Amino acid sequence: MKEAYFPQEIEKKWQKKWEEDGVFRTPEDSNKPKYYALSMFPYPSGKLHMGHVRNYTITDVIARFKKAQGYNVLHPMGWDSFGLPAENAAMKHGADPAKWTDENIAYMTKQLKMLGLSYDWDREVTTCKPDYYKWTQWLFLQLYKKGLAYKKEAAVNWCEECGTVLANEQVIDGKCWRCDHVVEKKYLSQWFLKITDYAEILLKDLDKLEGWGDNVKTMQANWIGKSQGAIFKFKVKEIPGLEVPVYTTRPDTVYGITYLVVAPEYKDIEKLTTPENKEAVEAYRANARKMTEIERLSTDRVKTGVPLGTHCINPFNGEEFPLWTADYALVEYGTGAVMAVPTHDTRDFDFAKKYNMPMKVVIQDPENPSDCSTEAYTEPGVLVNSEEFNGMKNEEAKKAITEKAVKEGFGEFKTQYRLRDWLISRQRYWGAPIPVVYCDKCGIQPVPEDQLPVMLPTDVDFSVVGKSPITTSKTFKDTVCPVCGGHAVRETDTMDTFMCSSWYYLRYSDAKNANKPFDRDLVNKWLPVDQYVGGIEHAILHLLYSRFFTKALRDLGLLDFDEPFKNLLTQGMVLKDGSKMSKSKGNTVDPDEIFENYGADTARLFILSDSPPARDFDWSDAGVEGCYKFLNRVWRLISTNAEFIDVNHCEIDPAVKLEKSNDDLVRIVHMAIKGITNDISNDFQFNTVISKYRELTNAIYDWRSAKKELNTEDKNVLSFAITTLIKLMSPVAVHLTEEAWHELGGKGSIHEQAWCEWDENLAKASSITLVVQVNGKVKDKIEVDEALSQDELKATALNSPRIKELTDGKTIVKTIVVPKKLVNIVVK
């Protein structure tokens, strides 16, 4: 065995060998229990960044650990390869998006292999290939047939920079999630998926996801935004037959209504406007149209509005009040109209103060009544000025008042969600074409399944501005109607790439199936994913869409489970100098350089070492250096002792009594096995796993430096210690341990060896340190035999000279004995 550690040499050698031997292929005919470990697949942007390295290393270690524990592990990789960057590259450099994407995939595949990741490449999935997007299109058609995909004209989010519409989930603070450009509203006819049909179950099933963090679950719950309240219908005094329904979560405040607000885009607003007010209302509406989402939704902005001139009648008490339009009412939520109770709603209060609207208190804290002259009272209380409901607690009144409205026919209970339907049309080229045609006679027609895939045309001009390149194809648009055979035109919009990524994890179970997206038995066998690992940025987007897809496909009878990801680990960001690595900040670290200078094992070890996976990780050059030194230290330990070690003869007979120092080392090894196994099993605490590698290594060094000559027992113990260290480190330092395994006479690959077992009796020190406290403060530590009874421990503690001295002349009030650990003597 070479004395010096040359990672570059051994890493290449083993990567090649593993590939030739198919070490990481997942057999279908195994009788072992299955385990599905999955990283969120990357967009092939060109090169791996450290976030990828962290993500994939975490999942890889999990996959290897589970495999060693006896599972048949599925650990696949693929490419989320449709999307705008490829198209932008085409526009800028004239490259073909398909070629650009292929080249990036080739380069990044090489990098993934250099990292030593244990993927089954036979199951690779690439979303931009026809053999994949055929099935994305097919799934769209199934959703369409089920009524879950529909086309409608709506106000949609438009990003001018990207030249396409966006889903609500892709608008972050009023800006495009990809390019940060401010999003505008446009009225367009677009394809939507009816995710709102699943709002309740998507919310409710979050409770089932015990293996997900609360942060992600809460983000999804907030996004779905369930609220319970009532709809009340208000007759319009001036227009018989016309009603304005409002949604409220505060039915208890109906006797306090003093005006009513409709959104500027409210459907009946023109009818509700009197001729005298028409000019002012039109001007107000025009102004509202011009505003961006950011301006419109800013809570700091002073509220504005104009009266419509008409009036509504409160069905509860016959009171009349004016109708206004104001842009703090949103047309997309509830009914687009709001009943205003300035005394008990802060927004209504602000508005009423500005326009001198009347106010009427209807809820009061009986102990400390407020007249609501300076601010709205929004706390619980008791009803006043509310006729037969006076004196009722407001929580009870919500129900009672709604019941009255239901009985008298002007209201109903209503559950409302903030979630909107998912807009999936994109006016871009590099995506899966939406498989529908528009016939002059028959209208919208789905493309028959036997005509899939609808292939992306290649005769397109990427230099066009203001429209999708796909529309420049001469071969794509014109087609025949599948029903009447007459002229029809194809849909030129493509699907949101999040459609492609909403089902890729299912495809891995049956990646090469040419007849269907996946076999039902195979998908039921492998799914749900046992451990999903990825960035928190997908807390809503990808993870919500995938949950929706799984539920919809379950309802379509394509699979039998209803949640795709049993356990979710959201890894923290990789930082450098305290801020996120980014090209613009110039603080990126190129994985290639790390591989070249230190090797992949150092990169893997370091990226797992300093922080628990869920927390942010601060990259430091000194830290990499430290890990490299540690691997060198391990290598030296092995190479300088290689002559004494035999991995095939390293069993220690527990019946044979070992010499003290040997017994101690064997115990340390067992403790390491136990500690490391538990740390990986409990939330993947790789940082403490690595601490334990170091502790074990240090312990073997200490043991070795205390021995001059090694006898047979010593050699056996050393073989046991080193073999165990190599096995324990094998999921992380995948190349170094494989090399050592072979150099020490191991057969096969170390990555096919079973995980180490520990002996509970040996996984603890032979004696224990008894901590003796007086009044809760540590005063003495005594080495004792662990077999001592509680009474003996107490006696030992009281006999200690130091304790005798401290308790002398004092009364012992109480003595607490914690078995094998501690005695606390309480004195007065």
Added chain:
RNA sequence: GCCCUUGUGGCGGAAUCGGUAGACGCGUUGGACUUAAAAUCCAAUCGGGGCUCAACCUCGGUGCCAGUUCAAGUCUGGCCAAGGGCACCA
């Protein structure tokens, strides 16, 4: 404003059940080896006080204030701060 997460040395962080706070590492300081450097190895490293020094002793210390307990980083209540999510959603 509402919700979630997190607060421990100079730094990253550790501490199954409430039971020795600071594992392991980074950094720093000192030393060994070397002509020198690198590499490697050894040692020290929370703060205040006591003792001429040291060993040692003692007090304080896990964001803040209370509480429960023989015992609190850990449990309870109330605050504060940072990060993230949602937000004129009626």
